[in-house]
Amino acid sequence: MRAVCAADIVGAGALRPGPAPVTRAAPAAVAQEQWPAYRLDAATEASLSPPGQIKRMGRGQAMAIAAVQRAINFCGDATPPARGAGTAVSVGTAWAEEGDEIIFLENLIKFGEKGAKPAFFVNSVKNALASQLALTFGFQGENQTFAHDALSFESALWQGARILRAGRARHAVVCGVEALVEFQEIHGHLLGWYGTDPAPLAPLSAEKRAAGQGTLPGEGAAAFVLTAPGAEAAPLARLVVVRARGSLQRAPALSTSDELALVEQALRDANTRLGSVGLLLVGANGDPAFDEIYAQVARRLRARAEGLAVGVYRHLTGDFATASALGFELAVRAVAGRAVPSEVRIVEGAPGSIQRVLLYHVSSAGYHSAMIVSA
């Protein structure tokens, strides 16, 4: 990956859920309980798109459009991405419009095959988000959808930077998005990933959730406008490296040394010392059984760089495969403003002026990533 994935970020925008989990009744066929989750609040939901436009769109599409619009609006003095072949789209989404896919299937089950509704089928195809972005904004360049769990956004980011590096586009619009649907909540609760405690997540804090309470699901979207390094005079930040890998085992046992090796590889790729990193932003999700790996990695890194500040963000988003995109947006803002955004919770250290942010994520399935954003 090394230097080839460097790209300047000239626009960034995010769509985050409301500040606290919202509880809904679980489907009666599954459980008689209340399920909390980080969901878009009513005002954000209503603002996604004018009703006429949203009629045939799934929520994921509308969320992606809103995030991209915010990123474009944020471009400031930089040239915004133009319609036509010069703008590529690269989307990371694990489940895309699974909501519409499930509606399609439920109609088949309830009403028989005569219940098959074409619009839900068309939306069920995972590139519906990327192609809707192309349709809405007129972007006719390379158009790619990555649907690989917690590697989705990172792959999209790598590909966006690669397209620019190869001179195949002037702008790459990169987006990570996930729209929470009930089916995913069912899945996660049956597998014991999610708890019923409606208290907000507090990753890496002393206020641990009770054992077995897992984490809480969430949703959101973040989008970025990328250009080749140096193409614009005053980018917000520079993506220096993105390194993402999957496990070679089903249900892997995570090891601190493997995780540290990934981070060290990213630092080497970026030709960067740990001491120059102003903030380590991690994807800890508040699950006490899982946060320990983050705690260990942070401890080991702080042992080498005492001043390293450690921050978390999933108390803002809940847990979902492409939440790293929202973490990335916070990292870009931190570098652009030379200060940690107030929403980020600092759990170790006291950050000063931020020139560089290292993002680190790992999932229980063994997908892990390290990304470095620099001034």
Place this chain on the structure above:
Amino acid sequence: MSARPRVVVTGMGIVSAAGWTLDETWEAIAQGRSGLRALSLFESQRCGKLPVGEVTGDPAARSGLPGGSRSDHFAVWAARAAWGDAGLSAACLAPDRGAVVLGALTGGMLFTEEFLLRLHRAERADADHLTDRACCNSTDRVAELFGLGGFRATVSNACASGGAALGLGCDLIEAGEADVVLAGGVDSLNRVVLNGFNSLMLVSPDGCRPFDAERKGMSVGEGAGVLVLESEAQAHARGARVRAWLAGRGNTCDAYHASAPQPEGRGLCEAMRLALQDAGLAPAAVDYINAHGTGTADNDPAEAKAIRALFGEAPPAVSSTKRFFGHALAAAGAIEAIVTVLALERQAIPPNLGLRTVDPKIPLAPVAEYRQAKLDVAMSASLGFGGNNSAVLFRRPGTWKEAS
């Protein structure tokens, strides 16, 4: 351009309704034998009698994979065949230098269907299989099987996924991110896909007849195609046989409609032009195009217009091979890329099976009969929902100055 490493194909594996091996596939093509047959995988009142490209045999027994979805079995089978075909072994590469990039749409959709059905009937719904429903599961299974710990991605660009995955594989090698990439596509039949296309009135009741005047739609298929990509220098260094040079690729989006192609085929035309530009070739260099050719009312004329717009009055030989194995969705681009490479190797043009009379609205004369031909350069084109287009261009060994 000159510093860019050449990306070559050193191994291929395939499974489709036309067979489980490269030889079985080509034999079906040479003999003009369609793999379309009545659906037997699940019951369907509306779609049960529609000819589909259903793979025969027991995928789980073939793959030897414990657990996993039908798609996973196809992917593992094709990957194992490609790995063997390339003469690869674990000793050939460092684990983090091996990448896997597969196109996939539906993954373990049959598990989702079964789960929802049980939930609807208020039966105990077991969530264990749901972890295998994700379309990325096949990519993971392949990476785990061969210990490939490098870049891993599942590309989901609708029916253009397979071609896009091959393009990404080239990117990984050119960027120095991987030494070997297993790239391709996989998909399997399920109720959502079959009823979905049928609800759009796109499925032919008597099997697809691409470019024919009386065509009535597509035939849905399934399967997997995996190609081993590596730099030419590495292939030579380890003494591997080079099957073809993946010399160019193009990827575009129509930005025109959620499901229909741009009627003049502008996006596809641009993708093919980009593939030629990437390869440094003029249109006249292309000897054969394996068309997407689904047999739907909209696809075929748009694709034909795209070919004519780029290649002019005398386009290269063109055929669609969809009637041999149906439209295998995300696997289609990979399966057809393999057929394209086989065409270069065997110096023969696959016939456009099912073609009787070319639609007068289609400005092409697809090759109706299997025939030998001198082929040095061939292209495979794919289109997908959302206006996604991809084109990959292959050259036959001996048609360029190879690395020593």
